[in-house]
Amino acid sequence: MPPAPDAAQREAARTLEVTKRMRHAEEAILARAPEHDLQPSLDRIQAVMELLGDPQRTFPVIHLTGTNGKTSTTRIIESLLRELGLKTGRFTSPHLHTMRERIAFSGQPISAERFLDAYEEVLPFVEMVDARSVADGGPPMTYFEVLVAVAYAAFADAPVDVAIVEVGLGGSWDATNVADGTVAVVTPIALDHQHFLGDDVESIATEKSGIVKPDAVAVVGVQEPEVAQILAERAHQVGARIAFEGNDFGLLTREVAVGGQQLSVRGLGGDYEELVLPLHGAHQAHNAALAIAAVEAFLGGGEQRLDPEVVRAGLAAAASPGRLEIVRRSPTVIVDAAHNPAGALALRTALEDSFTFARVIGVLAILKDKDATEMLEILEPVLDHVVVSRTTSPRAMRPDELGELATDIFGEERVTVVADLPDALDLAAGMADEGGLGGGVLATGSVTTAAEVRMLLGTTEV
Incomplete structure (x- = not known):
């Protein structure tokens, strides 16, 4: 007869079973x-x-x-x-x-x-x-x-x-x-x-x-x-x-x-x-x-x-993940879940109030059912350059479309369109680091933007 499973094996089997059941439940709810x-x-x-x-x-x-x-x-x-x-x-x-x-x-x-x-x-x-x-x-x-x-x-x-x-x-x-x-x-x-x-x-x-x-x-x-x-x-x-x-x-x-x-x-x-x-x-x-x-x-x-x-x-002891949250240093990367004009205005005010970056590079990915133009207009005074991209959300605005809106507001020299968010984040971090001027990166535009940048930088605790 094979040996009886020990406690560690039983626990591993139980964990696997729970994981499978949770995945099936999530799939059913998401459907x-x-x-x-x-x-x-x-x-x-x-x-x-x-x-x-x-x-x-x-x-x-x-x-x-x-x-x-x-x-x-x-x-x-x-x-x-x-x-x-x-x-x-x-x-x-x-x-x-x-x-x-x-x-x-x-x-x-x-x-x-x-x-x-x-x-x-x-x-x-x-x-x-x-x-x-x-x-x-x-x-x-x-x-x-x-x-x-x-x-x-x-x-x-x-x-x-x-x-x-x-x-x-x-x-x-x-x-x-x-x-x-x-x-x-x-x-x-x-x-x-x-x-x-x-x-x-x-x-x-x-x-x-x-x-x-x-x-x-x-x-x-x-x-x-x-x-x-x-x-x-x-x-x-x-x-x-x-x-x-x-x-x-x-x-x-x-x-x-x-x-x-x-x-x-x-x-x-x-x-x-x-x-x-x-x-x-x-x-x-x-x-x-x-x-x-x-x-x-x-x-x-x-x-x-x-x-x-x-x-x-x-x-x-209070915390609010994804809300003006610093998720990396050197350069500093901040994520914020602002997804409408009122949220963008609060974000801009807070950035001016609480941070002293030599330059700020924005990583912007906005949902197509939001007022992207007004959000861009609000954020323009505090962003030296914007890297426009998209998240994995099916509701995300296409980068080329968002890029056109951003160019109208920021000017062509201050806008870069990058199709994939990981590449956009890498580019923005490099731009913030240029010249060692103490630059920062602000990733915003939706809750999904904040979440995906957090994950890309290894932060998933909530």
Whole structure:
């Protein structure tokens, strides 16, 4: 008889089996309609949740929407709550490297085993709802809807003390909105995804205001007056309290520091001094103020001051991969997931504010459904030269097309078109190094751009 497998062999076999099952699950989920191809409705996700026994109602939720800053604010809130000793679940999108990043427990991506347990729990009900929807002439559930179902089932099974949940798109009909947040956080609202959300900020704000639920506390970042009015009206309609940055809470001071910035913040329940945030840019400072107010609202209705030492530790531990993230030195390479004009403006401001490169070479790859022209115009003053390329995303704009737009804005001498991103990155790094002038590389244009450059440079931790 052959010898019985030892413990190491058994573990290797188990790991291989889990890897295979995870690959099959990912392939099945990816075969569904992608996030940008959807029919606005909560009917399908609500049906699955009801069949599962509404797991999203078994834990409290802090729910976030807005146009930019959602993921960073979500992660800062999570860091603060973890420092307070709570078991957290986090749901964000899109991911950088693996869909498991979207679902996190206590700051770490869900394990393959835990993901599979939740996926296999929800799959029969997803298939039932798919069949019913198709029979009625509707679509099966989307990629995003399935991941929301998996996340809520996993959070309930853990269980978590609180889930911090970022919407995927919009608010009212976003699949995450089957949960009712006790705190609704609204980061600054600007134009994006107009084909789904509307062609003006009022329409977009109306859609996003749908996450503000009865008896909740709405914590709102700096907004245009018309947006603030819409959010205030929504809070009044549903009987929610609302707190605005700049009125009820906000930044008191901010100074650029080594590796980030130092802040003092007026929260809803008190002031917090000498806070170190290891993230770059004024927009991240505002995200931190929003996060502190959200945690105050969650724990004491905004009426109690948090332990200042806990706040200091929570902010000091905050991270936001792919957001003004330095992923290499000599030359310095920064990746940023800016994918719309508002994000590009925050990026430009932060670059001017926090970095002192002798010259900056941009590596730009933008999706074809984005306002590339306005993004290029915003970034032009801070980029000495741009290397235009594309990512592997099927939504990526062709390099020659993006190059033409860039040439109109930067001039022919400041634009180079390189078809493949690895070659574009190598060329940009060489240009930044020329003459030993302390140059840097900025890779941006989409979440996919940030993710692929991170991976090319050997960074995959999140």
